[in-house]
Amino acid sequence: xxxxxxxxxxxxxxxxxxxxxxxxxxxxxxxxxxxxxxxxxxxxxxxxxxxxxxxxxxxxxxxxxxxxxxxxxxxxxxxxxxxxxxxxxxxxxxxxxxxxxxxxxxxxxxxxxxxxxxxxxxxxxxxxxxxxxxxxxxxxxxxxxxxxxxxxxxxxxxxxxxxxxxxxxxxxxxxxxxxxxxxxxxxxxxxxxxxxxxxxxxxxxxxxxxxxxxxxxxxxxxxxxxxxxxxxxxxxxxxxxxxxxxxxxxxxx
Numbered sequence: 001x002x003x004x005x006x007x008x009x010x011x012x013x014x015x016x017x018x019x020x021x022x023x024x025x026x027x028x029x030x031x032x033x034x035x036x037x038x039x040x041x042x043x044x045x046x047x048x049x050x051x052x053x054x055x056x057x058x059x060x061x062x063x064x065x066x067x068x069x070x071x072x073x074x075x076x077x078x079x080x081x082x083x084x085x086x087x088x089x090x091x092x093x094x095x096x097x098x099x100x101x102x103x104x105x106x107x108x109x110x111x112x113x114x115x116x117x118x119x120x121x122x123x124x125x126x127x128x129x130x131x132x133x134x135x136x137x138x139x140x141x142x143x144x145x146x147x148x149x150x151x152x153x154x155x156x157x158x159x160x161x162x163x164x165x166x167x168x169x170x171x172x173x174x175x176x177x178x179x180x181x182x183x184x185x186x187x188x189x190x191x192x193x194x195x196x197x198x199x200x201x202x203x204x205x206x207x208x209x210x211x212x213x214x215x216x217x218x219x220x221x222x223x224x225x226x227x228x229x230x231x232x233x234x235x236x237x238x239x240x241x242x243x244x245x246x247x248x249x250x251x252x253x
Contacts, residue, residue: 005129008175009168012125012149016138025209026063028073031137033061033199035128036075039144041194042127043079044225045187046120046178049239050249054222055080059198065212073210077198079124113162114155115249118174119181121151126178127191177248186237193232194225 005011019030029035037059044057059077066072125145132139152174156167182188201218229235241249 005126005133005175005179008122008172011129011139011175012141012145014139015142016140018138018140023073025211026071026073027066028075031132031135032073032075033059033202034135034195035132035137035144036077037195037198037202038131038191039124039128040077040079040198041191042123042125042178042182043120044194044222045127045190045238046123046181047080048222049181049187049241049245050116050119053080056222057194057198057220057225058217059202059220060215060217061202061206062215063210063212071210071212075202112159112249114159115170115174118152118155118159118171119177119248121148121155122171122175122178123181124148126175126182130179130182130188131195173248177245180244180248181241184237184242186234186240189232190229190234190238193228193234194220197224197228 006014020027021030040057040059044055047053047055057077057079060075062074062076063071064074125141125148128144129139129141131137152171153167155174156165156170159165159170160167182191198218198220201220202216205216205218207214207216226235229238
């Protein structure tokens with residue numbers, strides 16, 4: 001059993017030294033492609049489980065020239081609505097909440113209006129943390145999860161404005177629930193299967209002799225993801241919430 005992840009604030013501040021690895025024609029951070037793939041796979045699994053949404057998932061690599069002439073590979077990805085700046089799945093189910101203090105003019109929103117998208121946001125960094133801890137790769141969420149951190153902060157602020165919720169408690173609840181979801185062996189096996197397909201797909205799309213300015217991406221549709229999980233015998237159990245996650249979703253108004 002691997003050690004539990006740090007609390008949210010401590011985990012997102014991790015900045016362990018990056019290990020660079022020369023891979024033929026370019027340099028990359030050790031394990032960078034696998035780390036990015038597991039991060040996005042975590043978002044995908046949680047998006048379906050908590051959002052009733054079927055997102056496409058993208059893994060990308062961009063080759064850039066460094067100060068000393070070396071070519072570096074920058075691996076990153078996004079899932080679903082991230083390209084448009086945020087993963088807000090709950091907006092389809094609930095009306096937009098005005099950005100006003102709770103109780104003003106008689107308005108009080110139900111607590112937890114942004115909890116599901118916050119959990120989905122946390123699932124990417126949580127999957128990355130778990131993968132790096134298992135494989136011994138550096139933990140660098142301070143940089144790799146910067147966009148997730150900003151998104152979570154915006155959700156926490158909306159929750160505070162609408163419901164009077166404590167921002168730190170809200171984020172920690174989302175973080176713990178995402179961890180609990182990925183602790184399920186079936187869910188983690190599903191993350192590994194999806195990440196493996198992302199890694200293979202991007203590898204096939206990447207030029208054999210990349211040069212600065214080259215880029216490649218692999219898009220995995222949710223239908224393809226389901227086929228992969230079906231073939232691995234994981235589809236029935238994937239996306240199912242256990243008691244721990246259901247409890248994490250309960251919010252008192």
